[in-house]
Amino acid sequence: MEDRRVNILLVDDRPENLLALKAVLDSPEYCLIQANSGMEALKWVLKKKFAVILMDVQMPTLNGFETAKMIREREKTKDVPIIFITALSQTIENILYGYSVGAIDYILKPVDPIILKCKVDAFVSMYLHKKKVIEQSELISKRTKELEAVSIELRKKEAMARAVGETSIDTIVFFNEEGEILSVNPAVTMMFGYLSNELIGERVDVLFEFSIDNIPRRANVDTVGLKKDNTAFPIEVHLADAEVENEKIYVCTIRDITERKQHFAQLESLVVERTKELYKINKDLQREIEEKKATLNQLYESEEKYRLLVEKAPETIIVRKVKSDKITFINETGVELLKANSKEEIVGMSIYDIIHPSYHERAKKVYKEIEAGLPVLPYEEKFVCLNGDIIDIQVKIIPFVYGGEESLHIVIRDITEIKRNQEFIQQSEKLNVVGELAAGIAHEIRNPLTSLKGFTQLLNHQFSTESDYVEIMISEIERINTIVGELLLLAKPTEDEFKQVCLEELLENVRMLMSAQANLHGVVINHINQQTIHNLFFNGVENKIKQVFINIIKNAIEAMGNGGKITLETTRLDSKVLIAFHDTGAGIPAHLLHKIGNPFYTTKEKGTGLGLMISKSIIESHDGELRINSIEGKGTTVEVILPVC
Numbered sequence: 001m002e003d004r005r006v007n008i009l010l011v012d013d014r015p016e017n018l019l020a021l022k023a024v025l026d027s028p029e030y031c032l033i034q035a036n037s038g039m040e041a042l043k044w045v046l047k048k049k050f051a052v053i054l055m056d057v058q059m060p061t062l063n064g065f066e067t068a069k070m071i072r073e074r075e076k077t078k079d080v081p082i083i084f085i086t087a088l089s090q091t092i093e094n095i096l097y098g099y100s101v102g103a104i105d106y107i108l109k110p111v112d113p114i115i116l117k118c119k120v121d122a123f124v125s126m127y128l129h130k131k132k133v134i135e136q137s138e139l140i141s142k143r144t145k146e147l148e149a150v151s152i153e154l155r156k157k158e159a160m161a162r163a164v165g166e167t168s169i170d171t172i173v174f175f176n177e178e179g180e181i182l183s184v185n186p187a188v189t190m191m192f193g194y195l196s197n198e199l200i201g202e203r204v205d206v207l208f209e210f211s212i213d214n215i216p217r218r219a220n221v222d223t224v225g226l227k228k229d230n231t232a233f234p235i236e237v238h239l240a241d242a243e244v245e246n247e248k249i250y251v252c253t254i255r256d257i258t259e260r261k262q263h264f265a266q267l268e269s270l271v272v273e274r275t276k277e278l279y280k281i282n283k284d285l286q287r288e289i290e291e292k293k294a295t296l297n298q299l300y301e302s303e304e305k306y307r308l309l310v311e312k313a314p315e316t317i318i319v320r321k322v323k324s325d326k327i328t329f330i331n332e333t334g335v336e337l338l339k340a341n342s343k344e345e346i347v348g349m350s351i352y353d354i355i356h357p358s359y360h361e362r363a364k365k366v367y368k369e370i371e372a373g374l375p376v377l378p379y380e381e382k383f384v385c386l387n388g389d390i391i392d393i394q395v396k397i398i399p400f401v402y403g404g405e406e407s408l409h410i411v412i413r414d415i416t417e418i419k420r421n422q423e424f425i426q427q428s429e430k431l432n433v434v435g436e437l438a439a440g441i442a443h444e445i446r447n448p449l450t451s452l453k454g455f456t457q458l459l460n461h462q463f464s465t466e467s468d469y470v471e472i473m474i475s476e477i478e479r480i481n482t483i484v485g486e487l488l489l490l491a492k493p494t495e496d497e498f499k500q501v502c503l504e505e506l507l508e509n510v511r512m513l514m515s516a517q518a519n520l521h522g523v524v525i526n527h528i529n530q531q532t533i534h535n536l537f538f539n540g541v542e543n544k545i546k547q548v549f550i551n552i553i554k555n556a557i558e559a560m561g562n563g564g565k566i567t568l569e570t571t572r573l574d575s576k577v578l579i580a581f582h583d584t585g586a587g588i589p590a591h592l593l594h595k596i597g598n599p600f601y602t603t604k605e606k607g608t609g610l611g612l613m614i615s616k617s618i619i620e621s622h623d624g625e626l627r628i629n630s631i632e633g634k635g636t637t638v639e640v641i642l643p644v645c
């Protein structure tokens, strides 16, 4: 706690004097400090502040005056009141000297305690007053300094505010509660056309098209400004209020937003334009999407169509990869062609599993050419079906991409039938030539036969031998003649003329013609019930019917490898006649019976599979009927029914 007591320094070299002074001045308000010498007094003065110093004049070493002088010389202590205590013996000169070195007062010894106390109290109260005055003046100067600092700050701020106001492009208007303009910055001239001082005292409303009362505080509001020349323009207004010494002041900041509005308008029109554009683009896009969808649908449709087209195409379509010989696709036609039950049976097979081995080399060569990018013309080869059948095909290969892989699209046409037809045509060509040749040869044979016959008859007359050798020779010559005659007849260019034909004669001639071949194969031909057709005529083309019977007998001979019997049986049936040919051949398995008579169906290595088909059509064109019955291992019966005259 601070010691609020007042310090009083008592200086005397005699302790009893000090004691006396202490006794007189003792008070709770005073802190009495004693010094025995001038030196000690000086030490104390350096250490503490004293309200008053009581100093004895006569002291050894440093007397009171000397000590006082030194105290006075020190700036800090020059004003401390010093009261000298001296004996009455002091000369006036001495007293004067005392004053000159700073004494305030003298107290003469012996000391009157009351006077001493009064004097000291007076000095202390003076000291206290002085101290208070100093403290107050210190406080005042401090406050003054503070005030100065504040006013400097204020002036700075004011200068800044003014600079801001003066350089601002925004108009800043101060006005009071009555709406009277108090001040306005220079920007108002540029913006509104008024000079700043022109507006002082005017109503703030002159600057606005609408009343400012409606504008909310402390918010940026878009409204319309009015220039001096009465033109309106867009502004942004910020209104704030402040209280200055109980008076309300309004600050209104006005910004010209004409340009911003223009920019905004431009931007807006740009946005509108862009939106329109976007709208159009969007529409176009939508249309495109619709179109794409439609095309896609069409694509699916056409894909479906294409799939059907491929599946049901008359040609077989096989797809295989270029890199591997595995089949990756086959259409339905192909499944049928290869006699498979399903696609799965074929897909995954090697293409070489279905190409006939004798064509493998050729196929490899073709695939190599295709891989090399060479054009390959359609070519022919043979396929082996899954049931072992061998078929003739024509192949066309188109390279393409299937399922993302380089593949070969192989189109296959079954040309077995065409091939057979070609062979048949070739065969008939051959037959035609042979027929023509036969006609010529027959003539050449007949002529010498006539002379041979004549001479043999002559020999018979001349030698009239007992033996019937000549008879035999003549009958054999007759036979040759008949056969050659038949050949000649068959080879003749066909006249498809219907005539009355004698069936008995016709059958006899056919039998005669075929007997040579029958003999060769150890086959005997018999005719039973021949009398039933005696003098029986039918209407037809003789050579064609002959061809039918020759075909039937030929088949029968061919069915009897180790010889056998052909029985020709004729039966009258009202207006029809039944001609049956029984043989004792191998017969036909029941499950194949229905195939007999189909074009090109043959079980023979050199067969054409056309004989029965042609025969059937000939008989049918004569309003007749051809039927086949057979028992496997026992024999076959071919029946021909013809209407008779």
Ligand code: ADP
Residues within 6 Å of the ligand: 551, 555, 556, 559, 583, 585, 586, 587, 588, 596, 597, 601, 602, 603, 604, 606, 607, 608, 609, 610, 611, 612, 613, 636
């Ligand atoms: P091709 O004689 O050229 O084979 P065809 O049409 O004359 O042709 O005969 C067709 C098939 O009918 C013969 O391959 C044979 O299998 C069978 N066929 C015809 N006639 C007989 C028969 N008499 N006995 C057994 N099979 C026969």
Ligand code: MG
Residues within 6 Å of the ligand: 551, 554, 555, 611, 612
């Ligand atoms: Mg035949």
